[in-house]
Amino acid sequence: METLNKVILIGSLTHDVELRRLPSGSAVANLRLAVNETFTDRSGERRETTVFIDAEVWGHQAETCSEHLCKGRQVLVEGRLKLDQWQDKEGNSRSRLLVHASRVTFLDSPRDVGEPPAEKKDPGYPAEWDDIEVPPFG
Numbered sequence: 001m002e003t004l005n006k007v008i009l010i011g012s013l014t015h016d017v018e019l020r021r022l023p024s025g026s027a028v029a030n031l032r033l034a035v036n037e038t039f040t041d042r043s044g045e046r047r048e049t050t051v052f053i054d055a056e057v058w059g060h061q062a063e064t065c066s067e068h069l070c071k072g073r074q075v076l077v078e079g080r081l082k083l084d085q086w087q088d089k090e091g092n093s094r095s096r097l098l099v100h101a102s103r104v105t106f107l108d109s110p111r112d113v114g115e116p117p118a119e120k121k122d123p124g125y126p127a128e129w130d131d132i133e134v135p136p137f138g
Helices: 059-068 127-131
Strands: 007-013 018-021 027-040 046-058 074-087 093-106
Touching: 007 046, 018 059, 027 059, 027 074, 046 059, 046 074, 059 093
Parallel strands: 046 093
Antiparallel strands: 007 027, 007 074, 018 027, 027 046, 074 093
16 A cells, blocks of 8 residues: 655744754754634634644755744745654653655745845846846747
8 A cells, every 4th residue: 555645834934943953964954834724614704723833854955944034934845744752851752743844945035024135235237227127928
């Protein structure tokens, strides 16, 4: 029997990205997403629920997320569910489901969440070219 473990989520970050390095030097970033669902209940009233989901991103993508993402940014996360198990300080067994992300796509810009705009870089062409209207392709 075939199986499939694939998750695709769109949500907003509830915290700034937490980046850490393992002793091996590998980068790991932790993301926490709020994913909203709107539905109509039996009485016809619109309702909204929010699910909070933890995700982990590895390697270069983890570093990129840490550099460019902050609380409030909207992202699309693709990956697989993973069971994370550990023992807490009191020796109790703990577990949680999290998303092991294979791809994180930024869906908005920092300005959309009130972050100050980045420094303008020299575009490499004269400023008056910004006023040129370019016809659409087709």
